[in-house]
Amino acid sequence: MNNKILEQMEFVKVKNLFAVYLQTEQGEQELAALTPMTEEKKIKRAFAEILDMEAVFTEAHSFGVGQIQDISVSIQRLQADADLDLTELLGIKHVLLTAADLKRFYADLENVSLTELQRLFEDLTVFPQLQGSLQAVNDAGFIEDFASPDLTKIRRQLRQREAELRQLLQDLLKKQAEFLSEKLIASRNGRSVLPVKNTHRHRIPGVVHDISASGATVYIEPRGAVNLHEEISRLQADERYEIQRILHDLSQLLRPHTASLLQNAWIIGHIDLVRSKYFFLRDYKGTVPSVSKDKTIHLLAARHPLLTDPVPNDLQFADDLKAILITGPNTGGKTIMLKTLGLAQLMAQAGLPILAAAGSKIAVFRQVFADIGDEQSIEQSLSTFSSHMTQIVAVLNKADQDSLVLFDELGAGTDPKEGAGLAMGVLEYLRSLNIKTMVTTHYPELKAYGIMTDFVANASMEFDQDSLRPTYRFLQGVPGRSNAFEIARRLGLSDTIIKKAEELTEMDSDANSIIEELEKQTLESRRRLEHIAEIEEENKKFNRAVKKLYNEFSHARDQELLKASKQAQEIVDRALSESDEILKNLREQSALKPHEIIAAKGRLKELAPAEELSKNKVLKKVKHSKAPHAGDDIVITAYGQRGTLTKQLKDGKWEAQVGLIKMTVGEDEFTLAKNQTGKQSSKKKELKVVKKTNRSSSPHARLDLRGKRYEEAMQELDAFIDQALLNNMTQVDIIHGIGTGVIRQGVTQYLRRNKHVKKFAYAPQNAGGSGCTIAHLG
Template identity: 65%
Template sequence: MNQKIMETLEFHKVKALLEPFIVTEQGAFELRELAPMTDAARIQQAFDEMADMAQLFVEHPHFSMGAIVDIAPAMKRLDLEADLNIPEILAVKKVLEVSKELADFYQQLENVYLSQLPSLFEKIELFPHIQGSLQAINNAGFVEDFASEKLAKIRRNIRESEDQIRQILQDMLKTKSDMLTDTVLASRNGRNVLPVKNTYRNRISGVVHDISASGSTVYIEPRAVVSLNEEMTHAKAEERHEISRILQELSAILRPNSHIIRNNAWVIGHLDLIRAKHVFARTYQASIPSLSLSKDIALLNVRHPLLVHPVPNDLYFKEGLTAIVITGPNTGGKTIMLKTLGLTHLMAQSGLPILADKGSRVGLFHEMFADIGDEQSIEQSLSTFSSHMTHTVDILARADQDSLILFDELGAGTDPQEGASLAMAILEDLRLRGIKTMATTHYPELKAYGIETIGVENASMEFDSQSLRPTYRFMQGVPGRSNAFEIAKRLGLSTAIIRDAENMTSTDSDVNHIIEKLEAQTVESRKRLDTIREVEQENLKMNRALKKLYHEFSREKETELNKARLEAQEIVTMALAESDEILKNLHSQASLKPHQIIEAKSKLKTLAPEVVDLSKNKVLKKAKKEKAARVGDDILVTSYGQRGTLTKQLKDGRWEAQVGLIKMTLKSDEFTLVKAEKEEKPKQKQVHVVKRTTGKGPKARLDLRGKRYEEAMQELDEFIDQALLNNLSQVDIIHGIGTGVIREGVTKYLRRNKQVKEFGYAPQNAGGSGATIVTFK
């Protein structure tokens, strides 16, 4: 797309409207580089990304991300084998933190169906080891003591030296207070000194660092602390050298992953831009249009984005329509309609929402050209007409069927008759070449051209003859009419003069009457359309209200039904307990077969209705469990009070963590998770419903690992019943070792069951004490 059209239509001002919604430097850079595209697939992808963001905001209306700065220069320095400074490392650290936040957000996302955004979220890679190492530098840019053992030792020596110096000087303040002008320590040249009266300067040996302006006070560093200060200066030099070494080591850790970190920053910036587009759409009531490859344009209530109070208008530029000619007087809004059409397409082809209602369609143009405004060139000694014509010649040479052309006052600046003929000839050439064109003109001859020519349509801007003001309403299909005589009459011009003027004009008054009737019909149609839209909005509101009431009713109904199911289950459970006792007595007294008892017991169990687990209902779910620790989470080591990042979970349940440059092994109770600085709306964890399936044949093995005790015992009871019904002689029960609770429960159950002949742990190569082999009678 040529640069001139974007300058003419002020596309840069539209992009400036999105800047307040951008929070990352990468997103701001991408916005500055944003330009119209000609690839339909890329444009549709941008539309789908905005649609995904709108869906995401339905469930998470406060979705946001942390601000990051541009890390491209820092990554380039790493690629050139240079080391990063502290601000650059902090910038990279922030990128990794925001990457972790977005990855966690996406992992916990539910109830949202996305088509394009998942590919962006899944491109984010996490580096828990690097995050842990970067904890050595806090957010204020201070290198923590735990960054290295040597740094901690150096700073400990510095603090000890400072304490010794402070103690010596405090003692001297007390013992030699009569020789001092003040009992407070002073500082000169980075050294702590005593303010000594000039008359006692020889009584206190040391180094003189300064003398007051009056000469009455001499600032002396006592000899007793000179050597300590020298040692401390040397230690601070070592501290700077060690910090430099730590930065070098951190840079070496980052260097192999610089391209991935740079890609993370791009993904964050791109998500930021998509979010900004959505917030812009909500703020300005913009919408996502559909893309018409046949150039069938339909803009519903379209507005110019740069006007404070724009008047919405409908604009239909159908596939078979080649040109729209807007006629009528000045100051009616003709040029605004031209710019609105062009700017709307620049926005849409740049992947931005447009200021129009839902259901709008835009065309796809490879080029757009415009001749708008005063093109007079003093430097080239060209008149307005010559300048316009030079530009028009260039447009006609470069335009093709995939172009959109906007002409403002086509043929103006010369003799009216010649200008009108020239304008019609240009429009006819473009019509024959199938190039979509919108043009404004004053020439009445073009009204007849628009009526008589196939593929050309007249249009005008509505004018209120009562208030003598334009309404800025676009009337498509209605040519503009001159209001000069009516305006002059209302302003007080003599009726005789107006009558003479009407007689002198060659304009057919009948045509004006027809246009006036068309205008009235258009106004009436618009009023009816506005009424229909109001009714439609009321219907939408009513529909939303009814849906809300229906969902509330459904929740109430489900809650009441669930209460009834729970009560029924309690009754059946009590009945089952009583039936077990009765069956035991019968079995001890009568010779009942085991399968008869089991079948009776199974029939009793079927009486219990299934209870819906409300915790798995995403609509009714309210309470959430506390977040469990995961690899990549930031932690605070309780015993040391230092921050780090979890890097790995060991088999025994302990965690490996990176704390600065030190790797530590911690138990779960030795650290706490660090919450994000910016609180977000609590995120729902995804509920996975696991459906059990039973095979066609009987099962001879039951796996109880990972089950809760009550659930395991219930499954064990059902498993033994089924085994007895299928006449299995031997079964295996895998319960694992763990805490031993499940294993002990299995043992107790088998001891109570009279159909069990014997049981014992499996051989060592078959699970050992983690499995039990059961033999039936």
């Protein structure tokens, strides 16, 4: 599609109406690049996506995708083997979480059948391990302590040294108060110092960092604080190095999945764009048109999207109709009608809803051309007529039978007779090529051309004879009637002058009478169509109400069935219990044989068979909502840290990724964290859970030392045990393999020396045997 028509129709302004509904940068980029399409299959697919989104909102009124940033630059850096910073990792984390939320939303979606969006939801890829690892990146933009055992240890030591420094300075504030100019701890050159009176500067030994402007105060770093400051500086450097290492490790984890991450981001942005199309359709009362198999255009109550309170108009442009000629006075709305048709076609071919009523139909054109308004070029010294003819010639050279041509004031700017002749010549040329054309004109000769020529129709814009103002209502099949004499008469011009003018112009009164009668018939037909449209709208409202009531009834029925089944089960259980007692008495009295008792109990159970509830939507939803799934974010109840479930193991156990550590947890050892749209409760609440949690039920972690060098393995083991103790774990698994036995022996010696290890032993044969040691901590 040529860019000139997009500029003439102000297509960018139309797209801005959709931009206000977008939540993602990916959606904004796709909307900015959106242009009309020429492939019918793609257009129909875009329309089907909007209808799918409408069905989604019927079931889930608050559906959203969340705000995510463009990650394309971050992905390019990953592909170039660069490490990402915190902001970039946070952007990818939000994409992963949003993809998981959308996948979960689609899995829980009921009573909705999707045709096109189903493919998008299913193509989303969930990465539980990556989600769990990126939990180490806090939404505030910093690395959590649990990101690695070394970072946990460094920050613990850092907090201890900072506390010691504060305590030291507080003690000096109390003991040396008489030597201080102020009882406070100041800061100079990144060091905590005391403001000492210059006269007593030798009473507090230490390093002088600054002197006040008056010279009365000396800022001294006490000698005891120097070593602590040095230790803090060293730990801060270690912290920075460890954070860089963590960022490198997280980048390495993401690097193999760049293609899937980009696909996820595109799908999220595309769903966001489809969502914005639905909101536009809903708020502007638009519609998704159908696509005609030929070149038929059928617009009902079409409106211009950039006008405030536009007048809706119907337009019938059948396949065999080649040209529509709109005649009438200026300011009547002819040009607006021309632009309304052009914009409806461009919006529809771009896969956007149009401002029209249900039942509208559009065609597919490879090109849309227009010559609208005065494009006089001062630089080229072209007159209005020359400018128009230049544009018309350019259009005629490019247009074919797959084009739609829109001409405003065809043939204007020159002698009326010559202009009318040129206009008819251009129309005849376009008609001979089967090119659909809409033209506005003032020339009365074109009215006769429209009546006398096959496959050409007249049209006009309605004019109110009482108020002498245009109504902006489109009248198809009725040529524009001259109102000049009537307007002049109502404004007080002498009848003598008007009669003389009528005689000089040889006005055909019969033609005007025919036009007037056609206007009346058209208006009557329009009133009937509007009445039919009102009835159709009432029917739609009734159908929506019935559908809503049906859904509510279906939901209530499922709940009642669930309730009734529980009551029935209670009755059956009570009856079986009583029957057991009766049968027991009978057996004791030898009234029945054992096999007869068993048969009797079976017949009793058959009297009230268990109801099949697998199709009960309420029960299904309750069960589904409580069951954990791979990819769910969780909170480890033992110590309040967030992670992500990566896969389900046997016996109700799960593997979870918490930062860079893998854990094995039971379903009673974690709670499901809420998704992005509903955040989990604050950390304070999570810590309360920790205090109430029994240590014996805490999860245990695994450490795999296979393939490590001895020194590296012992360092990792020390950090791992330290982390496990900090996280209040009671059991850990250490996988060392058998091999030469060096690492296994080192693990045994380390565990024997560690006073926090209560006991340890090799794992059972089915869990690794002598290649794995299980240690119990306390």
